[in-house]
Every structure is written in structure tokens, then in C-alpha cells.
Amino acid sequence: MRASFTREDADTRRQALIEATAESLAAAGVAGTSVRAICTRAGVSPGLLRHYFEGIDALIAETYRHVTAMVSQSLALAVDGAGRDPRARLIAHVTASFRPPVSDPALLSTWLAFWSLVKTDPAIAAIHADSYAASRRDLEALLAENGLSAARAIPAAIALTALVDGLWLELTLDATTFTPEEASAMAVRWLDTLLGDPKI
Amino acid sequence: MRASFTREDADTRRQALIEATAESLAAAGVAGTSVRAICTRAGVSPGLLRHYFEGIDALIAETYRHVTAMVSQSLALAVDGAGRDPRARLIAHVTASFRPPVSDPALLSTWLAFWSLVKTDPAIAAIHADSYAASRRDLEALLAENGLSAARAIPAAIALTALVDGLWLELTLDATTFTPEEASAMAVRWLDTLLGDPKI
DNA sequence: TCCCTTGTTATACACGTGTATAGTAACGGG
DNA sequence: CCCGTTACTATACACGTGTATAACAAGGGA
Secondary structure, three states: OOOOOOOOOHHHHHHHHHHHHHHHHHHHOOOOOOHHHHHHHOOOOHHHHHHHOOOHHHHHHHHHHHHHHHHHHHHHHHHHOOOOOHHHHHHHHHHHOOOOOOOOHHHHHHHHHHHHHHOOOHHHHHHHHHHHHHHHHHHHHHHHHOOOOHHHHHHHHHHHHHHHHHHHHHHHHOOOOOOHHHHHHHHHHHHHHHHOOOOO | OOOOOOOOOHHHHHHHHHHHHHHHHHHHOOOOOOHHHHHHHOOOOHHHHHHHOOOHHHHHHHHHHHHHHHHHHHHHHHHHOOOOOHHHHHHHHHHHOOOOOOOOHHHHHHHHHHHHHHOOOHHHHHHHHHHHHHHHHHHHHHHHHOOOOHHHHHHHHHHHHHHHHHHHHHHHHOOOOOOHHHHHHHHHHHHHHHHOOOOO
16 A cells, blocks of 8 residues: 655755754764665655755755754854844854754754765865855954954954864763853853953 | 785784774765775775674774874873973973874864764764763863862863864864964963963 | 695675656646 | 646665675695
């Protein structure tokens, strides 16, 4: 007997497949993420993947785009919600990195899977370069709002990103060693150092 | 015709297989690292892998152990070579993270592959936990040498590790945005902040 | 020099992979 | 109500995977 099904809107199905891919990458890693694994998770037959995407590689790339957009949007939303004070906006950006939905074990797993692909798959590398450049541009703008010249904002953005990424990684890999509040406090301290005396 | 071969010492062959695995992970990622890929790279027939290891998963785990030991040894060597001055030893530890053989594109690729496995493979997770605990213990000892109490050394180790990891990641992912010297300078500045006024 | 141990190769097998193709049923327009 | 479009399922295929097994030859000890 042929399985019954309902026809869905194209966007709905694409979204479901993208989310199933993210979940699969988080739960089973790159190795365990196959066409059949994704489609089972999405409640759909394997053949449907090729109806909406050029292949599994294209779907994974699309999922990466989706995840980076979500993170960047979360940070932008936090900054916007912080009002007009430049320092408050910068702190909001940093703090949001250590709170859901950005700091989330499943997201970290997915993210690590993508990082491992950056060095291997050129398409993923291109998406990574774009997303990374955009996020650094945003951060440099926030630092400029706080009175840093362009010459100082560039290295400061690198330094701040590095600490935030490192803390995010540690926090999400093992949430028992310290808390989001401690992470925020550390980042703010680093921020004050970078905004202060221009030693670098 | 059967291919000619030479019998090698067990340690030599194991080492060759481990290094081939690391190279394959760096070049082709987790997905491209198969029994045949590893053995071809090691100049050996596929069957030999099972003669020296329980399977490909065990070989990958062994490779992870090998790589983490190499990094930890490199850092320890740098610290030892810095003499007795506590501050110089701490700076040596940090600086070595941004220089070969620790900062090396191939090593980063391998490392990212392992990180993606930490969330998936329990055996890899166990090795990661061990290695991570050991490295933090070392760093806390160096911080204690520099006059930090245990209560302050623990968060300081987390904060310093986070920045060093983040800078190491950025530097090795894309070596054009800043230099190892700049990375070291940033880390030393953070170090001075952490060793100074106990705001955290 | 021969033989015996065993490191090494070669082959086979069952299974999982991504994708191509054909067939079917869901749903909207007439 | 029926009919056409097409989203969707089911099946098939060639290939790559990890591992088990058997055959072989390299190299040392007698």
C-alpha cells in the first residue's frame, strides 16, 4: 500500500527539510546526515529532497545560510532592543551571544559540523566568508559608535569576536564550568579594556 | 601480480596510519576519510588497518589522542624554554599557541573535524574531556605562579583559554586578517587585565 | 638453505550512499 | 463531478563503505 500524504506549500516543505537537516547535523553529525536520515526526520520520502533541492550538498549549504542568518538576526534584534546608548548596544550584542537562541547545544553541534565543512567544501567556505565578513562589519560599526577610529575598530573587532567565540564555544560545549552571566561579565571587561587606553 | 611490500616495525606502521588519518581529516574532512583513503595515503592495503587497530573509529580516536598530545607537548616545551620568570612562562604558553606547529592550517582542519565528532561520538568526547581538563589544569598552575589565588585562577583560565582559542581559530582559518604577533599582543593585554585588578 | 611465523595483500560480502526514473494519488479548476 | 497537473512515493541502480576471510611472500632463526 502506498503511503498517504498531503501536498504542502513549497516554502513549508523547503523549511521543513532545512530544519530536519540542522537537527540531523546536531544529533548525528556530518557522517550520520544522509538523504534518508534527513527525509525521515522531515516525515517525507527520500525522493522529495531532489524535488526541492539540487542535491544533499545544496540542502546542507542552504541550511548553513539559514542558520547564520538566524544568528545574525538574533544579535541585530538584541542590539535594536537596547535603545540608543552606544555602550548599551555593544553590551547587548555581546550578551545575546551567550543566551538562547544563540547559545544552544543543538546549534553548537550544527555549527561545529559546518566549521568542519568550511575547510573541505568550497561552497560552504564561500558562505562562511560572507557571513563572517558581515558580522565583523556589524561589530566594527558598533565599536565606531563607541568612539573608536576605523584603525582601532578593526583589531578591536577581531579581539572581541575571538573572546566571544571562545567563550561561546566553551559555554555551549560544557555548560557546567561557568554561567552565561560570567561569560557576559568577562566579555564586558574585555570590551572596556579595548575601548580604553589604545595600547594595541 | 601481487604487490611487493616490506615488513615494518609495528610502531612505525601504527604511526604512519595515524599520520595518514590526520592528513586525510585535514584534506578531505570526516566525510572523505575512509579506510581506503587512509590506507592509500599510508601506502598500504586497506586490510592492514584492522591488523593494527580495532577499526576505523578506533584509529580516528587514537589519532585524536596523538594530536592533542602533540599540542600539549609543544606548549609545555615552550613554557620550559622560557626559564623561571612566571610572567615569561605564561607569555610563552600564549605565544606558542599562535606559532607552528600549533598554529597550522592542516592542524586546524584536523582539529575542526574532531570538534564535530565530540558532540557525536562518545569515545571522542571522553578524550576531549580529558585533554581539555589537563590543559586547563596546566594553565591554572601558570596563573597561580603569577600570584592568582585558586578562586581567581579558575575563571581567569577560562577567560584566557577562550581568547586564545578564538584568536587561534580566526588566525588559522584566515591568516590574512592579522598576524601571530598581533594575536600574541592581544592575548598578553588580556592577560595583564586578568592578572591586575580583580574585577571578575 | 629451508622452513615457519606473521605482516601484508587480495578478494568477497552485506549494507548504506546519492540520484534517476516510473508510477500514483492529492487537490484545484472546469 | 471529473479531469489534468504535479507534488509525492516507490523502486532500481551503480558505487562506496567497513569488515571478514583466505591466500601469499618477506624475513629471521635454525
